[in-house]
Amino acid sequence: MVQLMEEVPRDRMFNEGYPYFSSGSAFMREHFEGLAKRFMGTELTGDDPFIVEIGCNDGVMLRAIAQSGLRHLGIEPSGSVADAAAEQGIRVRKSFFEESTAKEILEADGPADVIYSANTICHIPYIGSILDGIAALLSPNGVFVFEDPYLGDIVDKTSFDQIYDEHFFLFSAQSVAAMAARHGLELVDVEHLAVHGGEVRYTLARAGSRTPAPAVTELQEQEHERDLHTLDTLRGFGSRVLTIRDDLVSLLRRLKKEGKRVVGYGATAKSATVTNLCGIGPDLVEFVCDSTPAKQGRLTPGVHIPVREASAFSSPYPDYALLFAWNHAEEIMAKEQEFREAGGQWILYVPDVRTV
Ligand code: SAM
Ligand code: TMP
Numbered sequence: 001m002v003q004l005m006e007e008v009p010r011d012r013m014f015n016e017g018y019p020y021f022s023s024g025s026a027f028m029r030e031h032f033e034g035l036a037k038r039f040m041g042t043e044l045t046g047d048d049p050f051i052v053e054i055g056c057n058d059g060v061m062l063r064a065i066a067q068s069g070l071r072h073l074g075i076e077p078s079g080s081v082a083d084a085a086a087e088q089g090i091r092v093r094k095s096f097f098e099e100s101t102a103k104e105i106l107e108a109d110g111p112a113d114v115i116y117s118a119n120t121i122c123h124i125p126y127i128g129s130i131l132d133g134i135a136a137l138l139s140p141n142g143v144f145v146f147e148d149p150y151l152g153d154i155v156d157k158t159s160f161d162q163i164y165d166e167h168f169f170l171f172s173a174q175s176v177a178a179m180a181a182r183h184g185l186e187l188v189d190v191e192h193l194a195v196h197g198g199e200v201r202y203t204l205a206r207a208g209s210r211t212p213a214p215a216v217t218e219l220q221e222q223e224h225e226r227d228l229h230t231l232d233t234l235r236g237f238g239s240r241v242l243t244i245r246d247d248l249v250s251l252l253r254r255l256k257k258e259g260k261r262v263v264g265y266g267a268t269a270k271s272a273t274v275t276n277l278c279g280i281g282p283d284l285v286e287f288v289c290d291s292t293p294a295k296q297g298r299l300t301p302g303v304h305i306p307v308r309e310a311s312a313f314s315s316p317y318p319d320y321a322l323l324f325a326w327n328h329a330e331e332i333m334a335k336e337q338e339f340r341e342a343g344g345q346w347i348l349y350v351p352d353v354r355t356v
Helices: 026-041 062-067 079-086 099-109 127-137 151-157 173-181 214-225 231-257 269-278 310-314 326-335 337-341
Strands: 050-054 071-075 112-118 138-149 185-193 199-206 262-265 320-323 345-348
Touching (some): 026 062, 026 112, 050 062, 099 127, 138 185, 151 231, 231 262, 310 337, 320 326
Parallel strands (some): 050 112, 320 345
Antiparallel strands (some): 185 199
């Protein structure tokens, strides 16, 4: 298991002030709506099915389920986003999911046919309690489906900015299979996803209840063959990170010398890793624009670059935009075509530093 060694107390990260609203990306809205439809056509076709989502955020996935009148429950500790979900008629329980929560849900609502979680399980250090809770709450033939950034993509793309306080675990098929087995669960399917820079959607079921798909063995064998977990592989990753750091800092210093304006695009959690590792502050990047109202008017962690509203980007356009939200590149570049037409260039740093 590739994981952090230091844990930030959960109430400091997930509270009333939590600023990440999942519905901020049109592409991600489509991604989750598509999955909701898929669940409704497969796992949720029985008699009065019940789906639980861990970390439902602003309801980006459960919205479609709630509109269809299916029994559902979102578990979301961050008041800011939980309230946004509840306002849309989604049934939300404002708490952290863990074993005790699972038992309370089981008593009140009965077992779940689907337990789903996106970009949340990797945030949770008390993973043993989570999996015991899932084993308690899942119906005999139910599935626990979760998707998170994939270690294989992180190593392939040198996307070191996926490593930050909230991302406690960087999962692989091998680590998930081993983790599941300790709690009477089994990895029965894996699906590689292009979202957020490369993720895997893992399906767990009670051990022996379903036949594992061939993709499970295939991905584990692939990880084994490429030595995904050896120290050499991870040391190679580490040295590529330092090359990116040096290249990015040289480029930004050169642009500053040439008198070019550079701003950041997307005050992402990921960007805090980049700016703090590289020592990039307001001297090199004037401000970061972001469409999330809760982030605007604040400073980025550690290096204190001002965060401004999305419209600041075009008034006037900078010469270069450092794309911190590179995982949304397609959506953002399509939206900001005028920036390119005005002569602007994007700076990317994953998998290597370049301008486009
Ligand atoms: N599922 C959404 C998505 O994929 O866009 C939201 C992901 S967001 C990065 C992580 C979410 O997990 C936050 O809304 C946070 O409040 C929530 N969270 C953190 N710990 C949790 C826990 N123990 N139980 C339920 N939700 C949790
Ligand atoms: P994420 O990479 O963790 O999903 O965060 C993306 C951040 O980028 C989030 O703060 C919202 C912001 N953003 C914009 O400002 N404009 C956009 O068009 C998109 C897709 C995201």
